[in-house]
Amino acid sequence: MKKIILTLSLVLSVNLFAADIEVKDASIKPTLPGMQVTAIFMKLINNTDKDIKLMKVTGDFAGTFELHNMEMAGGKMVMRPVDFILLKSKSMTELKSGGLHVMVFDVKGPIMAGSEYKAKLVLDNNKEVFFTAKSLEMPAHHH
Template sequence: MKKTLILLLLSMSLWGMDKVSIENAYIKQTPPHAKATAIFLTIKNDSDKDLSLLKAQTNLSKETELHTHKNENGKMVMKEVPSIPIKAHSSTELKPGGLHIMVFDIKNQIDENTRADLTLYFDNNQSIELKNIPSKAIVKH
């Protein structure tokens, strides 16, 4: 049993599963009665292989999508994307006006007291759980 566990841990580190990290995660605060919000963060990939974020789940809602903003006929619109790539030895920032995790059908206003849990699922079969992500007001300029 010990040999199996040691081999499993060794294979995980060889595949770079411990080389993906998340920084600066936060939830966008909302006005009362809003039904959607977004989660922003930076994904760092210090492994030797490209990877992709495939899915996200949060305790704020059962419905999340990976999104980006695109210019269509001079107007910026949000579009769902099937995945978000993170190149080897680089990072990808999910930020307002760009890539982000959209959260639909939220039950409560997201305010300064809101904290959330988030699980990210990657194409290398790794998942990362984040606990107590804070919320943040986003000021438009």
């Protein structure tokens, strides 16, 4: 019996150790009727002592995923595609509204509040990190 427990704990510790990049609080905005565009937000934690670049995001539920950044340009917020998102070593990078985020185009079906969507991060060290983005309820509008 002791041997089984030891093996299990070894497997668990290896899995925890393997997470170079952790994805936390991944969310995807529900799409508006007739819209095929949405955005994914998340916190990315780089547990390694090297900077890692997030090169792209892919998923089956949409055609195109682009890394974007919101920045001030000429006094207004402008959304620009970026080639990569730098995940600094031993730190957390937050992808959020009004900052770095993932734009999703050509969504194959409506993104429904309360549903989950599987996607993956492709990193510059040729690693892939699978994650699930939860679609959050839209704030209720008062009539």
